Amino acid sequence: MLSKNLLSEIKEKSDLLNSLKPLSPENQAKLDKKFRLEFNFNSNHLEGNTLTYGETELLLIFDQTEGTHDYREYQEMQAHDVALRMIQEEAAETERPLLENFIRDLNAKILVKPFWKDAITADGQDTRKQIIPGEYKKTPNSVRLSNGEIFSYSAPGDVQKEMAELVAWFNENNGTEDPVLLAALLHYRFVRIHPFDDGNGRTARLLMNYVFAKNNLPLVIIKSAAKKDYLAALNRADTGDLSTFVEYIGNQLLWSLDLSIKAAKGEDIDEDDDLDKELELLKQELNQVPNEFEQEKTYSDVANVMENSIIPLFLELNSKIDKIKDLFVKAECNIQISHVKPNGYHDQLFFTSDDFLFGSSFKAYEIQAAIINFNCTALKKTIRHKDINYTLQIDFDGYNYRISNKFKNEELIILPYKTFLSKHNIDSIVKVVVSYVIDEIKSATNLNI
Structure with a gap:
């Protein structure tokens, strides 16, 4: 199913890589770290994990945590890293066949422990089910497609038989079929069964890379930024077009x-966005180090942060709400500041994006705090019109300003006053907010991917 040109290019580059092996210890260590971070970060982000790349590196490489994410997100990132080592070690056992128990162990590892999760029934009704890591599903799982249709995976009663057939098919064809074809089909056929109540996507990508490791090929990483293309290729396979996914x-x-x-050649393997990732990590580490030369804030410092960090963040969020406002009866983004008036009284002011068409200045205000409100009222595609709200709290401490999720008290970033939000910082915060809104819309409409 692979085109001749792609087959030829893969063979040519595989042969070149093999001719350059072994890599020097230094270059191998850099490559291993790069693949480890990219695979764990992206595979988990595809499923909604909100740790940033820098936080992933801080956790996996330095065994430190940053931010106030749900504890489960840290646990699952670390467990996924262990599962990655599991497939590499299993693949090294060249004579050992793929076993169902190993697949179940992978799922049990990445899900960590039992938990409850919202779900939908085969007829589209809301429900909740307990997720037991490593156990095959006992109730149907399905997804509501964008056209409203319910797409059902294999029935629970068929899972045992279909998984046994899948493993037998793989072991029969391993070593005779092209590894790319074998890896892609194993991934797709596993997802089509969807044998577990959760973690099927991550388990599928681990199994796919088990095949590549078994054939001495590098890890294949599905970037979370390319999720739309990935799902589109899987959807094409559902229509019978397997070649597109392969x-x-x-x-x-x-x-x-x-x-x-x-x-292998000793060249720089950083990508265009890796510098941003390194800067993000550096800032996180430096923010924990007190600076004896820092001066306590002035109201001018706060005004500069408002104009150069908070307003650009607000405008970027506002641009995102514009793209989904037709889904709601009303959708708006506003910014609220608390300030002290000259007479000493405290006051609240509200601004919309129109207030910043010609720039902004907050030099006249003694700002105490600010809030960005992301409000979507009455989702149209639901029987009971659902409201979706998200509030970013901006606090101005003595030496730093903080941006956090107000309702969860979840800190997203902390920076000194002389450091403004970078584009990468803004994009990361916006992604957290918009991902939350998307998840809420999916939950309200039973559209679970």
């Missing part, structure tokens, strides 16, 4: 081969 996986392998070849 080609998609083959093209991701090319990226991994190119990266590995650069590392």
Whole structure:
């Protein structure tokens, strides 16, 4: 199912990489770290984990935590890292066949412990089910497609038989079929069964990379930024067009081969956005170090942060709400500041994006705090019109300003007054907010991917 051109390119680059092996210990360590972070970060982000790349590195490399995410998110990121080592160790046992118990162990590892989760029934009704890691599903799982149709995976009563058939098929074809084709089909056929109540996507990507590791090929990483293309290729496979998904996986392998070849040659393997990731991590580490030369804030410092950090963040959030406002009866984004008037009284002021069409100045205000309100009223596609709200709290401490989720008291970023939000910082915060809104819309409409 792979095109001749793609097959030829993969073989050419695989041969080149093999000719450059073994890599020096230093270059191998850099490559291993890069793949480890990219795979764990992206595979978990595809499923809604909100740790940033820098927080992922801080957790996996330095065993430290930053921010106030749900504890489960930290646990699952670390567990996924262990599962990655599991597939690499299993693949090294060249004579050992793939076993169902190993697949169940992978799912049990990444889900950590039992928990409850919202779900929908086969007829589209809301429900909740307890997720037991590593156990095959006992109730149906399905997804509501964008056109409103319910797409059901294999029935619970068929899972045992279909999983046994899948494992037998793989072991029969392993070593004779092209590894890219085998990896892609194992991924797709597993997802089509959806044998577990949760963690099927992550388990599928781990199994796919078990195949690549077994064939001495580098990890294939599905970037979370390309989620739309990934799901589109899977949807095409559901219509019988398996070649599109196989080609998609083959093209991701090319990226991994190119990266590995650069590392083998001792070249820089950082990507365009890696500098932003490194800066993010550096800031997180430096923010924990007191600076004896820092001066306590002035109202001018706060005004500069408002104009150069908070307003750009607000405008970016406002641009996102514009894209979904037709889904609601009313959708708006506003910013509220608390300030002290010249007479000493405290006052509240509200601003919309129109107030910043010609720039902004807060030099005249003694600002105490600010709030960005992201309000969507009455989701139209539900029987009971659902409101979706998210509030960012901005606190101005003595030496730093903080941006956090007001309702969860979840700190998103802390920076000194002389440091403004970078584009990467803004994009990361916006992603947290918009991901929450998307999840709420899916939950309200029973559209679970």
